[in-house]
Amino acid sequence: MSNSPDYSHLLPPSWKPQVTAWLAEDTPSFDYGGFVVGEAPREAHLLGKGKDAAVLAGVPFFTEVFEQLGCEVEWHLKEGETFAPVKHVATVRGKARHILLGERVALNMLARCSGIATKSKRILDIARGYGYKGIIAGTRKTTPGFRLVEKYGMLVGGIDPHRHDLSSMIMLKDNHIWSHGSITAAITSARRVGGFSLLLEVEVQSEAEADEAIAAGADIVMLDNMDGAELVGVAQRLREKWGKERKWLFESSGNITEGNLRERAVNEIDILSTSAVHQSVQHVDFSLKIQKPQ
Missing domain, CATH: 3.90.1170.20 (Quinolinate phosphoribosyl transferase, N-terminal domain)
Known part of the structure; x- marks a missing residue:
């Protein structure tokens, strides 16, 4: 049972x-x-x-x-x-x-x-089979009006439902950064209104952007569409550089499926988020x- x-x-x-x-x-x-x-x-x-x-x-x-x-x-x-x-x-x-x-x-x-729930459990089981110890999460790419049920299914399947809505966590993606001018300026602006109680995540496209996000105080850095040796290398170098000066989590997202999970399920990454558990399931x-x- x-x-x-x-x-x-x-x-x-x-x-x-x-x-x-x-x-x-x-x-x-x-x-x-x-x-x-x-x-x-x-x-x-x-x-x-x-x-x-x-x-x-x-x-x-x-x-x-x-x-x-x-x-x-x-x-x-x-x-x-x-x-x-x-x-x-x-x-x-x-x-x-x-x-x-x-x-x-x-x-x-x-x-x-x-x-x-079935898909969530299957992906979690596969990741654990590869030795991955981090968090498997869904995404906010849910169906309007049906989000509660879909997030509920993720929980029952054993994974993290990720943020539920725009108010649950501050997430600054590429459009936010480009519209505001820079990662540092966007983080500063978001912190001013979000206060201390909300986690702040920043989506980055390169190692240099990840470095800037960490320096500016991001709680979570999303390494978007990186995989394999590049993903591991970026994570290792930045953890080495910052050591104990800053605490943050690395998240990997973008086209994560059962087929490529092995190369993404590396313990240098704290969170793997995927819409494969709820879109087209x-x-x-x-x-x-x-x-x-x-």
């Missing part, structure tokens, strides 16, 4: 109205199919299908969909647990039309959240089947 913590305790007060909005979007006027099936009490089985083993993620969102419709959900697996298809994952009980009102909304969410196949009355 999974030892995954209960991440539902992290969810903000705004998450349940989001579920309400999903249901409103899916049935904006008449429920014609619901009229056909009526309100007879029924039981439906949630089946995890697909071809490969998958990680279950999105449990609180799935449950909330059906609770808002007056149904109850009994889970047969714990969130974060890996299952092999075909698996009876949960049972939903309620009025027939209410089960069908929530079916597609709940399945679409669960399929994507579980897909992200394979969804996990689930279905919800109403059982015939006995």
Whole structure:
């Protein structure tokens, strides 16, 4: 069984109205199919299908969909647990039309959240297999309006969700630097308004830019699109140069995939961030089947 913590305790007060909005979007006027099936009490089985083993993620969102419709959900697996298809994952009980009102909304969410958790766990496991001891993180390249679910899936899969939004951490990328004039000037300006409580990360394109960012006080230096010997060399030289004078973390990002993870998963780098865990990720196949009355 999974030892995954209960991440539902992290969810903000705004998450349940989001579920309400999903249901409103899916049935904006008449429920014609619901009229056909009526309100007879029924039981439906949630089946995890697909071809490969998958990680279950999105449990609180799935449950909330059906609770808002007056149904109850009994889970047969714990969130974060890996299952092999075909698996009876949960049972939903309620009025027939209410089960069908929530079916597609709940399945679409669960399929994507579980897909992200599955991919996250796989990349983390591969990196650990290469001996990498640092942090594997997602990115902010999430779907507008669905960020909470996608970040939640990363957590269940065992990786760091990275910053959630522009207010979570100060990140100065190439456009910020070019617009402001220099790395040092941009960091100085950001520190003045961000204060002491926010970490400040700077994206750099070269060793010289990384050196300037460290000198100016960056907490995290992102070595963008560097890999192999260049990545290791830059990290080693700068750590040698600065020694104990400055403390910072190195992050590597840009086109990190399962295929090139070996050359990027080096312990000279503290954080590997990748959108491969949530962009174009394979969804996990689930279905919800109403059982015939006995």
